[in-house]
Amino acid sequence: MTIRTEPMTVNIGPQHPSTHGVFRLRVTFDGEEILQVEPIVGYLHRGTEKLAEERNYTQIVTLTDRLDYVSSMINNQAYCLAVEKLLGAEVPPRAKYLRTLTAELQRIASHLVGIGFILQDLGTLGTPLMYCFRSRERILDLFEMLCGARITVSYMRPGGVFFDAPTDFWPALDQFLKDFDTEFKEIEQLVLENEIVMVRTRGVSLLPLDLAINCSVSGPVLRASGLAWDWRKMEPYDAYDKVEFDVPTAINGDNYDRFWLRIQEIHQSVRIVEQCIRQIEPGPVRADVPLVLRPEPGAEAYGRVEASKGELAFYLVSDGGISPYRCKIRSPSLINLTVTEHLLVGYKLADMIVTLGSLDINMGEVDR
Amino acid sequence: MNCVLGPDNILHDTVLYRVVYEFVGQLLPCWLSYLIAGFVIMFFLINAVLLGAAIFSWMERRLIGKFQNRLGPNRWGPFGLLQPIADLIKLIFKEDLTPRAADKIVFAAVPIVMLAPVILMLAVVPFAKDTALANLNVGVLYVLAVTSVTSIAIFMAGWSSNNRFAMFGAARGVAVLISYEVPVVISLLGVVMIAGSMSLADVVNAQTIPFLLVQPLALFVFVAGTAAELNRTPFDMAEAESELIAGYHIEYSGIKFGLIQAAEFGGVVTASAVIVTLFFSGWSGPASNYIGWLWFLLKAGAVACVFIWVRATFPRLRIDQLLALAWKFLLPVSIINLFATALEVYFLRDDAGSLATSDLWIMAGINFGLAALSILAFGTMIREKVRPVGSGDASPSPLGVSIAESS
Amino acid sequence: MGLVHLAGPDLARQLEAAVADSVEEWNDDAVWVKTPSIAGVAEFLQADPVLDFQFLNSISAVDYIGYFEVVYHLTSFRQRHTATIKSKIPGRGESIVPSVYRVWRGADFQEREVWDLMGIRFDGHPNMKRIMLWEGFQGHPLRKDFL
Numbered sequence: 001m002t003i004r005t006e007p008m009t010v011n012i013g014p015q016h017p018s019t020h021g022v023f024r025l026r027v028t029f030d031g032e033e034i035l036q037v038e039p040i041v042g043y044l045h046r047g048t049e050k051l052a053e054e055r056n057y058t059q060i061v062t063l064t065d066r067l068d069y070v071s072s073m074i075n076n077q078a079y080c081l082a083v084e085k086l087l088g089a090e091v092p093p094r095a096k097y098l099r100t101l102t103a104e105l106q107r108i109a110s111h112l113v114g115i116g117f118i119l120q121d122l123g124t125l126g127t128p129l130m131y132c133f134r135s136r137e138r139i140l141d142l143f144e145m146l147c148g149a150r151i152t153v154s155y156m157r158p159g160g161v162f163f164d165a166p167t168d169f170w171p172a173l174d175q176f177l178k179d180f181d182t183e184f185k186e187i188e189q190l191v192l193e194n195e196i197v198m199v200r201t202r203g204v205s206l207l208p209l210d211l212a213i214n215c216s217v218s219g220p221v222l223r224a225s226g227l228a229w230d231w232r233k234m235e236p237y238d239a240y241d242k243v244e245f246d247v248p249t250a251i252n253g254d255n256y257d258r259f260w261l262r263i264q265e266i267h268q269s270v271r272i273v274e275q276c277i278r279q280i281e282p283g284p285v286r287a288d289v290p291l292v293l294r295p296e297p298g299a300e301a302y303g304r305v306e307a308s309k310g311e312l313a314f315y316l317v318s319d320g321g322i323s324p325y326r327c328k329i330r331s332p333s334l335i336n337l338t339v340t341e342h343l344l345v346g347y348k349l350a351d352m353i354v355t356l357g358s359l360d361i362n363m364g365e366v367d368r
Numbered sequence: 369m370n371c372v373l374g375p376d377n378i379l380h381d382t383v384l385y386r387v388v389y390e391f392v393g394q395l396l397p398c399w400l401s402y403l404i405a406g407f408v409i410m411f412f413l414i415n416a417v418l419l420g421a422a423i424f425s426w427m428e429r430r431l432i433g434k435f436q437n438r439l440g441p442n443r444w445g446p447f448g449l450l451q452p453i454a455d456l457i458k459l460i461f462k463e464d465l466t467p468r469a470a471d472k473i474v475f476a477a478v479p480i481v482m483l484a485p486v487i488l489m490l491a492v493v494p495f496a497k498d499t500a501l502a503n504l505n506v507g508v509l510y511v512l513a514v515t516s517v518t519s520i521a522i523f524m525a526g527w528s529s530n531n532r533f534a535m536f537g538a539a540r541g542v543a544v545l546i547s548y549e550v551p552v553v554i555s556l557l558g559v560v561m562i563a564g565s566m567s568l569a570d571v572v573n574a575q576t577i578p579f580l581l582v583q584p585l586a587l588f589v590f591v592a593g594t595a596a597e598l599n600r601t602p603f604d605m606a607e608a609e610s611e612l613i614a615g616y617h618i619e620y621s622g623i624k625f626g627l628i629q630a631a632e633f634g635g636v637v638t639a640s641a642v643i644v645t646l647f648f649s650g651w652s653g654p655a656s657n658y659i660g661w662l663w664f665l666l667k668a669g670a671v672a673c674v675f676i677w678v679r680a681t682f683p684r685l686r687i688d689q690l691l692a693l694a695w696k697f698l699l700p701v702s703i704i705n706l707f708a709t710a711l712e713v714y715f716l717r718d719d720a721g722s723l724a725t726s727d728l729w730i731m732a733g734i735n736f737g738l739a740a741l742s743i744l745a746f747g748t749m750i751r752e753k754v755r756p757v758g759s760g761d762a763s764p765s766p767l768g769v770s771i772a773e774s775s
Numbered sequence: 776m777g778l779v780h781l782a783g784p785d786l787a788r789q790l791e792a793a794v795a796d797s798v799e800e801w802n803d804d805a806v807w808v809k810t811p812s813i814a815g816v817a818e819f820l821q822a823d824p825v826l827d828f829q830f831l832n833s834i835s836a837v838d839y840i841g842y843f844e845v846v847y848h849l850t851s852f853r854q855r856h857t858a859t860i861k862s863k864i865p866g867r868g869e870s871i872v873p874s875v876y877r878v879w880r881g882a883d884f885q886e887r888e889v890w891d892l893m894g895i896r897f898d899g900h901p902n903m904k905r906i907m908l909w910e911g912f913q914g915h916p917l918r919k920d921f922l
């Protein structure tokens with residue numbers, strides 16, 4: 001007697017206990033195995049690109065904070081870079097170092113969130129997550145010292161940064177780096193060689209390199225598949241050509257590699273921050289750029305940075321007015337979602353959440 | 369109207385029962401005092417379990433908070449000690465929903481069927497010298513049998529909810545439970561063989577040195593198996609499936625859910641009590657004639673803290689890895705323990721059939737070596753199959769692009 | 776370091792040689808191609824070993840009132856150069872443009888977004904549905920005449 005079975009279609013989200021924001025996934029299961037996956041996004045769409053056409057160039061900085069909301073400094077940096085390309089403006093050296101420093105601190109914070117939530121999805125009930133957040137709180141306190149806000153910082157402006165760092169910022173930063181060394185070692189010890197973490201993530205959701213390139217995947221997901229491409233090295237901006245750092249790469253492209261890679265990137269970011277502290281010189285922090293900018297009519301610029309999640313780029317078209325004619329945001333998380341189907345089909349139910357965590361998407365960026 | 373329990377009555381040895389029975393029997397008819405004495409016993413038992421579950425839930429939340437560098441509950445009462453009462457009040461006032469298409473009788477029966485085994489198990493555990501609520505001479509068998517009822521309860525919960533997600537979780541829960549029954553049972557046979565009796569009081573009395581030294585492998589298998597049976601991390605696939613699909617108790621709300629949670633926490637308390645009795649020599653310690661119950665409570669609390677510690681630390685295993693662990697690792701290891709213990713007992717016991725303390729030390733030495741070897745061997749064997757080939761760590765690449773040749 | 780940006784007469788000449796009658800104009804930033812030949816140009820750009828544009832950075836669309844412009848930013852990892860290809864679509868109706876999904880799968884969500892917010896349909900895309908807004912939404916918000 002053959003038992004009749006039928007595949008089951010299930011809706012994961014948009015509200016679900018596993019945080020990744022408001023993300024909906026329609027999955028068809030055959031028992032344990034995933035047959036078909038359809039990601040549905042747009043629950044956090046706020047019309048940022050249209051709003052940007054109504055705000056002047058300086059005001060748009062506040063809009064960019066809210067794209068990838070765990071990584072605001074880097075969003076600011078991408079946008080300011082694009083505007084400076086549009087204007088042809090030059091950023092003073094102190095501002096370049098300050099930007100690099102804060103962007104790398106933000107990258108550490110963003111990766112801590114990513115790592116913490118991968119471990120949370122594995123079922124650790126939050127202990128490694130709390131360890132990661134303990135360090136992230138210190139970084140957010142540093143940001144508060146700098147610009148008054150923890151998450152939506154709006155620290156950078158076209159032409160430099162908003163305000164110089166206060167004098168007590170530098171000792172606080174040194175203290176943080178010293179403490180972070182021990183704190184991060186604890187996290188690494190807890191999770192990197194943990195048998196259960198390895199067994200749950202190794203060999204799961206492999207992403208071959210040619211598919212990754214063809215699907216326009218960028219950032220840690222691409223580097224985990226084997227390509228050592230980092231826009232900070234390939235098209236250096238701000239002070240990245242003056243600091244030394246490595247680009248970690250992995251070969252397999254499974255969940256463990258994406259997880260491991262983010263931990264290595266945190267180490268490299270700490271290196272960059274230490275070099276910035278040593279190399280920074282006193283000077284102006286903002287180029288002499290008017291508050292209300294009017295770029296050349298017809299000018300356009302594509303400014304990209306290596307954000308914590310991939311290649312974040314702004315395509316700005318100017319018509320000579322105080323607002324951009326078109327502000328297109330190339331968001332890494334949305335494009336990284338292209339590989340969702342490939343990464344999930346054929347794997348098990350329990351792997352799905354961990355895989356989505358390892359992609360490290362942020363819905364503010366996906367939906368804009 | 370003097371009602372007396374004859375010495376051939378099995379309830380004769382339960383002192384509390386006899387005292388209440390004879391006291392009430394002076395005033396009321398014998399059959400009524402029979403019932404009243406029974407109720408008194410059950411009253412103590414249920415209170416012990418539920419109080420233990422409440423205290424355990426407080427302990428768990430505070431301890432996990434400590435592990436996670438944050439405070440646990442601290443609003444209700446000093447150190448949040450009244451938090452379980454606050455939870456209880458909240459659950460009582462919540463709306464008690466039953467799905468329309470659910471199987472109503474089974475749905476309502478599930479919390480009771482889940483809680484009953486926990487309460488029943490605690491009845492045979494001796495918590496002080498010569499004191500247990502019911503000193504059964506098949507105590508170990510009784511404990512194992514009663515534990516199995518939990519799997520029925522989980523399946524009832526999943527089936528009667530009329531919800532495909534609940535069924536999913538319940539099917540997994542049952543698979544895990546029946547897989548872990550076998551190693552647990554086999555591991556306890558070694559203890560029974562050494563003690564020479566299945567009565568838990570006899571097991572405690574036979575522990576001149578604690579059995580954790582004599583039977584380390586059995587302790588390991590029993591603790592792992594019990595954690596799986598209680599659906600605790602790292603084995604809680606069935607219920608903490610709530611990361612994407614809720615577990616078997618998705619449709620339960622209000623006090624029904626409260627009772628299921630009480631059953632889960634109470635299960636941990638009871639399992640700790642049983643582990644302490646079987647492996648940590650129960651109530652014995654200095655001055656155990658007077659404060660044996662205190663030693664028992666402290667030891668059970670320590671074991672419960674270990675369960676909490678493990679829960680706070682490890683991520684959870686996937687369902688196929690769980691089952692592989694039970695069948696390919698715990699089962700062979702427990703069978704090795706059984707054979708080794710059988711041989712040792714056969715050769716070392718004297719004519720009366722009992723083992724001297726020095727014999728136990730010899731067995732301890734042999735068993736420790738055997739434990740290390742077998743865990744290493746089977747651990748390596750099961751590890752090879754789960755880890756795929758190829759390493760994922762690459763040294764930081766030098767400046768420049770390295771494109772894999774496949775692109 | 777920095778990558779070389781290809782454009783101007785060289786790139787235009789190569790494109791014209793590979794796909795006949797495709798190039799409309801060029802300058803130092805971008806090359807404009809005719810709309811029907813987008814797919815052919817895309818295939819050539821990916822397959823040609825010298826140009827080797829394996830990576831599609833982004834697809835954007837700009838509403839210039841009289842016409843739409845679809846912009847493709849491309850990168851080659853091996854050859855270390857970038858390029859920008861544009862295409863003008865006259866009119867304001869729901870125009871149809873060949874999709875580059877078969878060439879670069881990364882165009883999947885981006886083309887859906889252009890359809891959703893700008894109203895430019897891509898012919899050859901397997902799943903041309905709205906992505907950011909809900910099915911049944913009327914209009915295309917990023918157009919200049921929407922609000």
